[in-house]
Amino acid sequence: MNLVRARDVMGLPVVAIDSGEDVAEIRDVLYDGEASRLIGFTLNKRGRFAGRSKAVLAAGSVAAIGPDAVMIADESALALGDDGHDVLDRLGSARPVIGNRVLSADGTELGELVAVVLSTGDEPRAVGYEVRAAAGEGTWFVPISAQRALSGDTLVLPAAATDYIRNDLVGFGAAIASYRSTEMEDRR
Amino acid sequence: MSSDTLHHVLGRRVVTSATAATIGKVKGFVFDRGARTIAAIHIDGHGRHATLLPWSAVDAFGVDAVMAAEPPDSGDHTAGDERAAPLAMLGSRILSATGRELGTVNDVEFDTATGAVVRVLAGSGHIEASRLRSLGSYALVVDDEA
Numbered sequence: 001m002n003l004v005r006a007r008d009v010m011g012l013p014v015v016a017i018d019s020g021e022d023v024a025e026i027r028d029v030l031y032d033g034e035a036s037r038l039i040g041f042t043l044n045k046r047g048r049f050a051g052r053s054k055a056v057l058a059a060g061s062v063a064a065i066g067p068d069a070v071m072i073a074d075e076s077a078l079a080l081g082d083d084g085h086d087v088l089d090r091l092g093s094a095r096p097v098i099g100n101r102v103l104s105a106d107g108t109e110l111g112e113l114v115a116v117v118l119s120t121g122d123e124p125r126a127v128g129y130e131v132r133a134a135a136g137e138g139t140w141f142v143p144i145s146a147q148r149a150l151s152g153d154t155l156v157l158p159a160a161a162t163d164y165i166r167n168d169l170v171g172f173g174a175a176i177a178s179y180r181s182t183e184m185e186d187r188r
Numbered sequence: 189m190s191s192d193t194l195h196h197v198l199g200r201r202v203v204t205s206a207t208a209a210t211i212g213k214v215k216g217f218v219f220d221r222g223a224r225t226i227a228a229i230h231i232d233g234h235g236r237h238a239t240l241l242p243w244s245a246v247d248a249f250g251v252d253a254v255m256a257a258e259p260p261d262s263g264d265h266t267a268g269d270e271r272a273a274p275l276a277m278l279g280s281r282i283l284s285a286t287g288r289e290l291g292t293v294n295d296v297e298f299d300t301a302t303g304a305v306v307r308v309l310a311g312s313g314h315i316e317a318s319r320l321r322s323l324g325s326y327a328l329v330v331d332d333e334a
Binding site: 012013015016017018019020021022063064065066067068069070071120 | 221223283284285286287288289321322323324325326327328329
């Protein structure tokens with residue numbers, strides 16, 4: 001699984017596969033912390049008419065997120081006007097996640113949430129959080145599926161989630177897969 | 189099939205078959221939306237005022253001259269028809285359909301009988317025509333290697 005920090009997607013051009021044109025660029029990431037779901041992206045216009053675009057790119061309309069561009073099939077992937085506002089309205093009540101304190105279920109402070117991690121294939125999803133360690137020992141990653149509670153200033157993780165913490169994005173991809181299979185077994 | 193490359197044919201004389209008049213030189217190319225074939229040869233002028241010879245009007249793409257069946261379509265393309273303006277394939281950024289930059293177009297090998305693109309030459313290697321998706325002002329979009 002290829003992963004990317006949500007903030008590293010900001011500023012990337014949005015390019016239509018059917019035309020080779022850069023139709024927009026990523027302004028911000030729309031993430032619903034409570035539902036731990038990536039909704040999509042707000043956009044800036046490109047070129048001479050730069051500035052905020054009214055269009056919104058829903059996560060389901062993304063063909064791929066690459067290191068150099070976000071790809072869409074064609075310009076119809078951008079939702080304009082009313083559709084776009086619906087997405088933004090839904091997000092209006094969402095709780096922020098960046099800056100939250102991260103606590104484990106046994107009451108240990110693990111650190112501060114500094115980034116949302118996305119998978120980069122078609123239909124990208126939010127898959128993890130990056131946390132800056134409370135003790136100041138760099139950052140590490142935790143699977144988003146481990147989220148137990150989110151209040152807007154605090155995120156609570158089960159104690160077991162710390163077993164799947166990785167301090168690099170590459171190892172984290174494999175760790176998420178492993179965490180998911182464990183969760184499935186627990187439910188049986 | 190006989191093929192040539194864009195760089196190699198730039199500057200080649202364009203002559204009408206009927207009158208033997210030299211009408212210009214090969215300045216550039218216009219590709220179809222999918223970047224698979226040459227739609228027209230750019231002979232003179234710029235942007236919307238470019239003089240273009242449609243590939244269908246090419247009698248023969250010779251080693252010394254391009255023989256044209258009719259005088260070229262000169263200038264004043266309608267403003268809405270962006271495709272009428274020559275898009276620079278040479279030097280264009282190459283972007284994979286998964287959003288990764290793969291370098292820039294160094295040259296393009298094409299079939300001189302049909303105008304079909306055979307392969308795109310880039311940095312370290314080449315990209316077969318079957319992988320080409322589109323050519324736009326931002327990039328030449330190509331499929332990832334299978």
